[in-house]
Amino acid sequence: MKFVDEVTIKVKAGNGGSGICSFRREKYIPKGGPDGGDGGDGGSVYLIADSELNTLVDYRYVRFYGAENGEKGGAKNCTGAKGSDLVLPVPVGTRVVNRETDELIGDMQKAGEKLLVARGGFHGLGNTRFKSSVNRTPRQTSKGSPGDFRELKLELRVLADVGLLGLPNAGKSTFIRSVSAARPKVADYPFTTLVPNLGVVAPEPHRSFVIADIPGVIEGAAEGAGLGVRFLKHLSRTQLLLHLVDLKPFDESDPLENVKAILGELERYSEEYQSDLNQKEVWLVFNKCDLLLEDEVEEAKNRILEALDWQGPYYVISGLESQGTKKLCFDILEHIESEKDKAEKDKEETGTHPEETQSQAGSLE
Template identity: 60%
Template structure:
């Protein structure tokens, strides 16, 4: 299945049904009075998070979605049927943005969660509604109001606790294969990973976390080089970053320089993302003649204050220790968020900052929105108040 993580669609809610103008006409019932029923409400458009979806490919070709129109009212005080709602299933982790205002309409982070994106029109009123002691034969009705129309952007972000970053061929895909049951493509050339991959790491009974393998970054990625930085949006929801480093790259580059390159790209993409907890994972330890000495050299050269792990994704050395350390760290953070409201609030603010900076950076690379040259639509009456129709 093709991986699509961003689409733009147009949603149109249904128009409300018109009210009915009718009078009761039966044998032996003279002057039966008004009996026009109300119209039905227009159908709304809703998005629903579905746990079995992992791509927005369903919306790549069909871009317009319309809900049902409410039926008109009928005589005998019969109300029209409500228009059918249109429910669109999207992956868990989808953010919904209004394209015209860049307002975030909602964030679907749990399976089954739903979001109203276009409200159906209100039903029109039949002439029965207008009868009174001084108006025995009303001929007023109202028309149903138009349904809401919106152009929205769906942005999918994978839900993972841990994200892997690093240069191409650093061994990220091999690492996620060693840690979890995920089987991403592995090859001995750069940019083997073209889309994010997810894997569930099981440490012990009822102890597991999700890790995301993000396509490799290169220098200038924040400006579009290589695969660019659009996949970095999938790190927005992660809580921990593992910076995977190849200590003996094929081009004989200094691994210290590769760490600086990735750090620089993260900072340019989102300064808040660069503030995330980040651990250094030196991969391919089985190819190093003196692994411990290389670890100390890199720690000093980088002035690295965080944890450093020496692993071999190919042989499995150090993988179990790394997984257990991640699990302990995640559990400690969970406990902190439960017990310390200030810490939980700071974490939420950091997530919001990362999300906002990521969206702004991607939008700046995308360029300004191209509006239509035809401004005639601006003169249209947007007033959807109830219209009263008088029938003579």
């Protein structure tokens, strides 16, 4: 299935049904009074997060979706049928933005979460509603109100605890194959990875985290070069970034300059798109140590650490040989669980809950 992570669609809620003007006519009751019923409410349009979906490809080919209109009222005070709601499934991690106002309507981060994006029109009133002591035979009715129409931008951002960052062929796909059951394509040419890949890493039973491998970032990505700029947004939800450094690049480029280029792209991307990527914690992971002698690995590693004045964690691994990956994964797991515990304590102290924040983000109620 083709991976599509951004689409624009139009949604139209159903119009409310009109009320009708009717009078009761029965034998021996020549003036039975008004009995025109109300119309039915129009159907609303909802989005629901579906854990079985991982792409927005279906919405690329069909761009308009409408809910049913409410039916008009009937005689004998019969109310028109309500229009059926329309529920559209989207992948977990989908952000919904109103294209007209650029307002964030909702951010669907949990399976089963339902979001109202277009409210159905209110029903019209039949003439029975207008009967009064001074108007015994009203002929007044009202039409149903139109349903909401919205143009929506759906943007999928994969949900992962850890994001892999690095140049093409830095070994990201090999690393994720080594530590998880994910099987992204691996080859010795640039841009092997064309779509994000997710893998579940379980260093111990019942303890795991999700890691995301995105297409490699090249210099100039923030200005639109290469594939990485399109997918950098997927790293925005991660807690931790692993910057994989190829110690022996196939193009014989300088690993230090490569590291500087990627860090520079993070800064430029964050400024250009008002992102917090440059604020996220980054661990340096020196990869492909199996291709160098031990002394060469130490020399290359120390040169980069000293040049960057690196104060954060760093690791030396070989994704292909699974060398050093076990310790790295355990440390990642400990870090993620520690951060989650810290976040839970903060929530308890402030008394806020993610559900409350989420419901306030784009409520149309």
